Amino acid sequence: SQTIHQWPATLVQPVGSPLSLECTVEGTSNPNLYWYRQAAGRGLQLLFYSVGIGQISSEVPQNLSASRPQDRQFILSSKKLLLSDSGFYLCAWGGLAASGQFFGPGTRLTVL
Amino acid sequence: RKEVEQDPGPFNVPEGATVAFNCTYSNSASQSFFWYRQDCRKEPKLLMSVYSSGNEDGRFTAQLNRASQYISLLIRDSKLSDSATYLCVVLGGGFKTIFGAGTRLFVKA
Numbered sequence: 001s002q003t004i005h006q007w008p009a010t011l012v013q014p015v016g017s018p019l020s021l022e023c024t025v026e027g028t029s030n031p032n033l034y035w036y037r038q039a040a041g042r043g044l045q046l047l048f049y050s051v052g053i054g055q056i057s058s059e060v061p062q063n064l065s066a067s068r069p070q071d072r073q074f075i076l077s078s079k080k081l082l083l084s085d086s087g088f089y090l091c092a093w094g095g096l097a098a099s100g101q102f103f104g105p106g107t108r109l110t111v112l
Numbered sequence: 113r114k115e116v117e118q119d120p121g122p123f124n125v126p127e128g129a130t131v132a133f134n135c136t137y138s139n140s141a142s143q144s145f146f147w148y149r150q151d152c153r154k155e156p157k158l159l160m161s162v163y164s165s166g167n168e169d170g171r172f173t174a175q176l177n178r179a180s181q182y183i184s185l186l187i188r189d190s191k192l193s194d195s196a197t198y199l200c201v202v203l204g205g206g207f208k209t210i211f212g213a214g215t216r217l218f219v220k221a
Contacts, residue, residue, distance in 0.1 A: 034207075043214060097143075
């Protein structure tokens with residue numbers, strides 16, 4: 001069966017510091033991978049998606065970036081965090097789009 | 113107009129009640145539809161896909177009305193464990209995935 005891992009579970013970072021969140025998937029090959037952010041009390045916002053190694057599409061312009069160095073690894077990064085980057089970051093994988101997406105446990109980021 | 117809009121919550125219902133959520137979407141070219149469930153401070157979990165002909169999974173029934181551009185979720189015989197936020201999700205062209213803001217459900221004993 002497929003599993004998806006994210007770490008860390010929680011993170012507190014100062015404004016202006018860098019960020020690196022990692023997501024890995026097991027039990028599937030060539031998955032579509034997604035990064036979402038959920039602000040407190042808000043819906044999920046799609047940040048990036050990837051259909052293959054090195055292929056990244058950005059949905060929202062921001063100071064975040066994503067990379068996919070391996071088939072089942074997806075990384076979210078920032079060079080300098082802003083207060084507005086606080087939120088719940090979720091990685092998801094999917095196969096066929098019509099089959100839905102499956103989420104990792106998320107990272108709760110607080111920028112102070 | 114938001115791309116995906118859901119009933120504002122919260123819904124407070126007693127155990128055993130039937131409750132229905134609606135969700136409207138603005139893009140008539142949307143192709144796939146889903147309901148997710150999200151517990152407090154947890155990741156969303158896929159509850160069910162929504163098919164044109166309507167589909168049922170135990171106590172849950174989902175329906176799609178393409179002409180009016182809305183989907184619905186019906187929960188029968190509500191359980192305490194059904195308390196959660198229910199997210200409506202619409203997939204447009206390609207990988208454009210739009211989540212609704214969610215509707216909170218509280219089922220009371």
